[in-house]
Amino acid sequence: MNKVRVLIVDDSRTMRSLIAAALLRDPEIEVVGQAADPLEAREAMKALDPDVVTLDVEMPNMSGIEFLEKVMRLRPTPVIMVSNLTSRGTDETIKALEIGAFDCVAKPAPGEIEMFADLPLKVKTAGRARLSIANGKTRKPNADAVNGRVKNDYRCDDRIVAIGASTGGVEALLAVLSRFPKNCPPTVITQHMPATFTKSFADRLDRVCEPRVSEATHGAPLMPGQIYLAPGGANHLEVLTGKAGLTCCLKPTDLVNGHRPSVDVLFHSVAAMVGAAAVGVILTGMGRDGAEGLKAMRQAGASTIGQNEATSLVYGMPKVAFERGGVEKQVPLNKIGDEILSLTTRKEEGGRSCQRRLLSEH
Template structure:
């Protein structure tokens, strides 16, 4: 299968670099390029690309406005190409929330080789499931009365499509949610902005994980992107541990590493695997289930990429598969205080 790509960027140099990088793969055909959304709109109608690469800052209409129009009028896979400034990461995260499949940072060195990651992301995007924003079911409202099991630890893993999925799931959590650790495959420098974004829109406290942070109810800890694996250490109060090691399954942080560490805590636990390409997290979730954890997976119909949840389900690691909009309440029920068991 040949993936047809339209490159959209206001810089001719950047358009040429991205196009040259993508043409290194024989399964990718760059069918055209555009300098702004007006040119891009005409090119989409004429060329009918499979995937769009999209810059954020462009003349006539910025990338976010254009992306919103695409997702409303002609949903298609979009990969954002963004600067690594604080403002750039915030806008890119907003784009992922709107419906962009993935994002890559603009490299410091302007060579086609610097865009190597883009090739894999474009090919993954071509296999993704993109829906019009109006088709998404409403998010579950956080319960008014909820008592978490104070000993329970919740672990969530996600990748491609995970920004939107995590906003949906965590947005349905009350302020006193179970202690939660999250590994989302994301470029370095993006996770701090992502944690801050989640903290603004979710009731619990959301932070990027730091070494030694205690796992407490009402807190969600996001694995830092690119620098270390997020693990949990056992004890009277489990804590975050950032282990500097080689990538696992091609990822650092790895969902498998996090799930494996949670399985060793010897306390009530729940594991959840969301949308994503590949199989990272499948084996670790099985380890959790074998250690007594309850486990859930996002279903195929609502996954942007049904890779990680599928691998976990086929391995026997997933106890139940559910659509994205039903996961929050199911998770809270499993993590509730057994003396109360009320999520009403």
């Protein structure tokens, strides 16, 4: 197997050494060059033609964002952003993922023992996806799709929506949620993302989407017009039902499928607590997280959607979910938002909505 060839771009010599050391632990990766700023990186990319670039967010001469825009326009290459754990760093990283960066990692905190533990796997996945990047599969969402495009006459039937995503999920979620009207179905989302980035991502979604988007908090009620994003790092997001209705539940339990929060944990809770009064959606991402949970949702009577291969940056999670029988319908990314709305449009049943009827039976 050919090694994945990586160019490291960071203005810190120490950080370049740490990244190189983490990557070289994997025999399937080769570090072909290093650059201290985007100007050096530009020449190195021409000379070395790397499969993947790791790119610092904040650098001299030209910001990582500016350089990324040039790369995606002139020489499409998978880029993994390496960000400081600062408010500015996380905000810029979210912008980079919207522009077309493949994925992101956080720079290690002082005293962190296992530095960049997940970087080698992300680099290898990015290397395999190089052709997709070059063919323009990852694109910034169309401006028309993020402004003034929703159905004004939509009426929610009180079902809830559960969405799982990983690599490529920032663009995918923007494309889906930008179709949601202000009175959208109650929606819960698990997106694989470092802990420091989920707040910035929720804030970004809240600015560009009509519904209210926020990080989930323990006990927050699921209501129309509310979208909750699982906080990264310490907890899994689940859905619970009680006398007050459906609420978010944050649980600090073990990793599942190597993740916390895990899509499987969210989907299994929805299957158990809500059953048929739900829609499950699995979007682009590497690995298998969410496949068994989506299957459980479908078996419980929920409608389930998987992003199709042609529009997935990484057709991993949706593929496994489809192969294991969890996906009822595969849909292109640009049609998933409308498909969700179609499935959750109010259909009166003797004055009671579908969800209220099902919850009363629990």
